[in-house]
Amino acid sequence: DFGEIEKKLAEKLNDDDIGAVLMCIDAVNKVKRLKLTNCTKISGAGLEPLRGSSIIEKIDLSLVDEHHSPSIIPEPSISCDIVLPILDSIIESTKYFQFPMKWRNRSIDSEFGVFLRRCNQMWRNRDTPLCLQCEEEVPSDDRGWFVINGCGIQNNTCCGCLKHYCIDCRSDDVENDVFMIDLCDACDRWYCMECSTMDVCEICDVSCCSTCRNVRVCGSECNNKICDDCVEDERRCSACEEVFCSECQFDELICCVSCRRCNCHNCNSSWKQCVCGKTCCAECHESGDADKVHFCSLLMAAKRGDLAKVKALCESGVDIIGGRQDNGMSSILLACQNGHVDLMDYLLEQGANPNDAENYGGTCLMAAACYRHPDCVRRLIDEGADVEYAYPGDNASIIGMTAYYFSKDDDEGNLDFEEGSVIRTVELLLEAGAPVDVETSRGKTALQLLQDMLPSDDKVRRERDGLIALLQRDEES
Numbered sequence: 001d002f003g004e005i006e007k008k009l010a011e012k013l014n015d016d017d018i019g020a021v022l023m024c025i026d027a028v029n030k031v032k033r034l035k036l037t038n039c040t041k042i043s044g045a046g047l048e049p050l051r052g053s054s055i056i057e058k059i060d061l062s063l064v065d066e067h068h069s070p071s072i073i074p075e076p077s078i079s080c081d082i083v084l085p086i087l088d089s090i091i092e093s094t095k096y097f098q099f100p101m102k103w104r105n106r107s108i109d110s111e112f113g114v115f116l117r118r119c120n121q122m123w124r125n126r127d128t129p130l131c132l133q134c135e136e137e138v139p140s141d142d143r144g145w146f147v148i149n150g151c152g153i154q155n156n157t158c159c160g161c162l163k164h165y166c167i168d169c170r171s172d173d174v175e176n177d178v179f180m181i182d183l184c185d186a187c188d189r190w191y192c193m194e195c196s197t198m199d200v201c202e203i204c205d206v207s208c209c210s211t212c213r214n215v216r217v218c219g220s221e222c223n224n225k226i227c228d229d230c231v232e233d234e235r236r237c238s239a240c241e242e243v244f245c246s247e248c249q250f251d252e253l254i255c256c257v258s259c260r261r262c263n264c265h266n267c268n269s270s271w272k273q274c275v276c277g278k279t280c281c282a283e284c285h286e287s288g289d290a291d292k293v294h295f296c297s298l299l300m301a302a303k304r305g306d307l308a309k310v311k312a313l314c315e316s317g318v319d320i321i322g323g324r325q326d327n328g329m330s331s332i333l334l335a336c337q338n339g340h341v342d343l344m345d346y347l348l349e350q351g352a353n354p355n356d357a358e359n360y361g362g363t364c365l366m367a368a369a370c371y372r373h374p375d376c377v378r379r380l381i382d383e384g385a386d387v388e389y390a391y392p393g394d395n396a397s398i399i400g401m402t403a404y405y406f407s408k409d410d411d412e413g414n415l416d417f418e419e420g421s422v423i424r425t426v427e428l429l430l431e432a433g434a435p436v437d438v439e440t441s442r443g444k445t446a447l448q449l450l451q452d453m454l455p456s457d458d459k460v461r462r463e464r465d466g467l468i469a470l471l472q473r474d475e476e477s
């Protein structure tokens with residue numbers, strides 16, 4: 001093994017040096033295993049003294065040490081044309097070849113591809129190897145040593161002990177990713193469990209020798225491993241650095257909706273859950289960054305008409321126009337729904353859309369009308385709100401929706417209105433040309449909804465009768 005001499009020295013050796021060494025030790029009769037570790041300068045002619053050896057069983061031409069990446073930069077000069085004839089003369093005795101990476105992935109018809117086929121053929125026909133596990137003979141069909149069309153890596157043979165497993169024994173416990181012999185994705189060598197421990201990353205499902213790649217064990221009790229490439233912020237506690245596998249991450253980690261950092265349950269005691277159910281880390285909570293992500297302060301301020309608070313949030317960089325709840329409610333929609341004309345004016349000045357709609361399609365004008373705020377309705381109409389808009393759910397007109405909310409809220413015992421406000425609302429809509437007689441999926445027009453109402457008190461009855469008179473007058477004209 002030239003890996004046993006200094007790397008700098010091995011890199012300087014040329015074919016003459018290698019040839020002289022092999023001659024000197026009578027390699028053709030004495031050497032069973034040869035590893036040309038770090039001999040990157042050779043073409044391969046120096047292997048000539050091995051020609052015809054009947055005792056050599058392993059030859060490693062990868063030029064890199066075990067558990068090292070097979071890729072060498074710049075590409076070494078080791079040549080297929082020079083080496084293959086020598087290898088051909090020793091196929092009979094050899095049990096294991098490790099080829100240089102630069103030779104691999106050649107076509108089946110290349111000289112290298114033909115050599116691999118010859119290896120497969122000869123090795124299949126010679127003495128039958130025993131499976132390391134079951135000690136049965138490895139069936140000849142399993143002895144497709146080299147994937148010829150693929151990479152030229154010797155399958156199912158441990159590069160350390162040169163023993164084999166049969167296909168049945170190879171994956172002893174596939175469920176739990178326990179392989180008796182496995183290919184390392186980093187060093188491109190097969191190892192049995194006795195010669196190298198292998199870890200399978202739970203995330204990318206790639207196996208590697210423990211020495212070739214760092215893995216971390218999931219912080220939960222599942223024992224899954226995670227390779228360094230797969231450790232992402234969403235799987236790691238930002239405080240204690242514990243990492244969790246994909247099966248455990250959602251149970252074990254909480255993510256801050258503002259900065260996206262994650263913390264495990266041991267480390268997140270200072271994290272705050274917002275009224276909306278989202279959680280922010282302590283820093284984001286303190287800094288007010290939470291407002292920029294879930295807009296709770298903004299939307300609560302809009303709901304109660306707190307113009308000063310909305311202005312302050314705007315100055316601190318919160319998107320007071322674009323910020324929404326999960327259901328699509330925005331500050332302008334909440335201002336309209338709750339009848340805050342001053343706030344509504346301010347938001348319109350700041351560029352809010354008078355036709356803004358929530359996720360179900362309810363618009364500002366619909367919110368102002370259904371919740372009986374004629375001042376808001378007037379302002380919205382002035383701002384160009386669409387009076388002919390129909391609710392996507394059941395194709396109801398704005399007047400139809402207003403009548404429906406009036407009757408529904410009274411039915412449910414939570415009708416709160418200033419006397420005359422519903423009539424003024426509908427008057428404004430009619431003046432602006434809003435349609436009335438669109439039949440909804442409930443099968444009733446606004447007029448029919450009002451006529452079918454059973455008003456709960458005299459105030460409701462007076463308002464209802466006024467609305468009916470208004471709609472009938474409109475119908476006649």
Ligand SMILES: [Zn+2]
Binds near residue numbers: 165167
């Ligand atoms: Zn077996």
Ligand SMILES: [Zn+2]
Binds near residue numbers: 160161191194196
């Ligand atoms: Zn082994």
Ligand SMILES: [Zn+2]
Binds near residue numbers: 204206226229230
């Ligand atoms: Zn991985």
Ligand SMILES: [Zn+2]
Binds near residue numbers: 068186189
């Ligand atoms: Zn490896």
Ligand SMILES: [Zn+2]
Binds near residue numbers: 239241264265267
């Ligand atoms: Zn932690």
Ligand SMILES: [Zn+2]
Binds near residue numbers: 224
């Ligand atoms: Zn886990």
Ligand SMILES: [Zn+2]
Binds near residue numbers: 260261283
């Ligand atoms: Zn945060």
Ligand SMILES: [Zn+2]
Binds near residue numbers: 275
């Ligand atoms: Zn919130």
